[in-house]
Amino acid sequence: DAGITQSPRHKVTETGTPVTLRCHQTENHRYMYWYRQDPGHGLRLIHYSYGVKDTDKGEVSDGYSVSRSKTEDFLLTLESATSSQTSVYFCAISESGGISKNIQYFGAGTRLSVL
Amino acid sequence: DQQVKQNSPSLSVQEGRISILNCDYTNSMFDYFLWYKKYPAEGPTFLISISSIKDKNEDGRFTVFLNKSAKHLSLHIVPSQPGDSAVYFCAASAQQAGTALIFGKGTTLSVSS
Numbered sequence: 001d002a003g004i005t006q007s008p009r010h011k012v013t014e015t016g017t018p019v020t021l022r023c024h025q026t027e028n029h030r031y032m033y034w035y036r037q038d039p040g041h042g043l044r045l046i047h048y049s050y051g052v053k054d055t056d057k058g059e060v061s062d063g064y065s066v067s068r069s070k071t072e073d074f075l076l077t078l079e080s081a082t083s084s085q086t087s088v089y090f091c092a093i094s095e096s097g098g099i100s101k102n103i104q105y106f107g108a109g110t111r112l113s114v115l
Numbered sequence: 116d117q118q119v120k121q122n123s124p125s126l127s128v129q130e131g132r133i134s135i136l137n138c139d140y141t142n143s144m145f146d147y148f149l150w151y152k153k154y155p156a157e158g159p160t161f162l163i164s165i166s167s168i169k170d171k172n173e174d175g176r177f178t179v180f181l182n183k184s185a186k187h188l189s190l191h192i193v194p195s196q197p198g199d200s201a202v203y204f205c206a207a208s209a210q211q212a213g214t215a216l217i218f219g220k221g222t223t224l225s226v227s228s
Contacts, residue, residue: 030213042204043206094213106160
């Protein structure tokens with residue numbers, strides 16, 4: 001299994017509170033991604049990073065921010081959580097080259113409930 | 116509009132028979148396709164992929180077929196086993212490194228013994 005750790009695995013929070021989810025990798029992969037999975041939608045990209053301090057928006061980035069200060073860590077922050085952000089969040093990583101460069105490896109996920 | 120479509124939400128198959136999961140895409144820029152398997156409370160696990168320069172890729176019991184003219188791909192599992200019961204996601208991307216995967220909504224496969 002790819003060395004990807006997501007924390008926390010479960011979180012319950014209240015509307016309006018800030019929440020930060022962490023993704024930590026031990027593979028030294030260049031690219032990191034945050035997706036959310038909702039019923040009827042598959043997985044959708046929130047933000048991704050192509051290097052330290054280099055990030056860009058995905059399909060559903062509104063209400064989320066990210067930071068990557070080290071190669072191994074990619075943080076997803078909900079500045080003011082809303083009920084619509086109740087979801088399962090997955091972190092993924094991928095290499096920058098080689099035959100596996102298009103394959104993304106996923107963490108176990110964080111289940112977030114915003115009440 | 117959905118760029119990757121898995122039109123069958125579920126599929127039931129008997130152990131030992133073939134499972135065929137289908138996926139359609141609309142974006143002609145996609146040139147790399149992947150299948151992921153997901154068990155409850157776990158992350159998606161990469162299963163098999165295919166580049167647009169090929170029409171078939173095989174890995175053990177799993178074979179992916181790509182029909183570019185029809186913008187259609189399929190995953191064949193032969194023989195199906197109860198442990199194959201999971202949600203299967205089709206995903207597409209461009210070949211450059213670091214591009215997002217566009218996922219279908221998934222198909223739940225149930226293999227009965």
